[in-house]
Amino acid sequence: MAEPDVEQIRALNDRARQSFTGCRVAVIAGIAALGHAAVYEIFDRIKAYDDFIPANDPYGEHDFGSFHYGEHQVFWKFDYYDLDYTMHSPDPADETVTARVLTVMLAEEY
Template identity: 50%
Template sequence: MTRSKTRVDRTDAVAKPTRVQTLNDQLRQTGVGGRVVLTAGIASLPAKDIAEILQAIAKFDAFDGSNDPWGDHDAALLHVGDRQLFWKIDTYDRAMTNLSPDPADPAVTIRVMTIMLPEEY
């Protein structure tokens, strides 16, 4: 029995966000699979504070429909101590000149996670 084209497309449409989510989580949790950029406001903090921020981002798992409507795990606003911060993962083509043609494919994608203070957005 062969699958219909409609069935294959639906299956791929469901699987694709899961791959994007997994790749984004890998970068966020381990720093592997892309680049991590600290804005000037974050980079100017003491090393201990930066380490706490990176740990909080890695442990963050409070994704839901209100803060992650596409299920990509690509951004969040959170508090670390008394400091509010924002992180965002963007996906670019390998030349870093355009958005990725397929964020689920690491062969054509470079992920960049930017960590910033809200006032730097």
Template identity: 55%
Template sequence: MMTAGVAALSKAERAEVVASIRAFDAFTPENDPHREHDFGAVEVGGVRCFWKIDAYDRDLRFGSPDPTDPAATVRVLTIMLAEEY
């Protein structure tokens, strides 16, 4: 998923943002204290974006009853401009 601000970026900018998120591995105790690897920030061409992963139930209506169970969970990645957070 992406927010309206990310959707308004050029196709090339969006591709760069997605590539940066795919390559992201800069997790530290300061930015990932629970070691869940479900949130991060990237900057591409002066545009700062956040990304987050949420765990929903199979119907995408509520939080997953057990995020550790792939049979009960759908994960959704959302990409947003920092100012949209």
């Protein structure tokens, strides 16, 4: 199996995270329960997120982040699926065969 193109995966993840394009966004119930205003503030924090360090980004893909929103710890993460959303993507660096899903959740929902 070929090594993943980490730079391409990171670029695609950054573009999707910063613009919420090129991916689906899934908001888990705990985040939704905070209300529309909170969800939009959380989205803005995700779009601006740049606290990538080896502890939270060991593969350099920019596929996970966490931060505090008030008293809540928020997690966001990318998953890579095939275009039918039935299996993992055969190549997350190739957007022609990959459907990205950005999931936003409270830490306790992980």
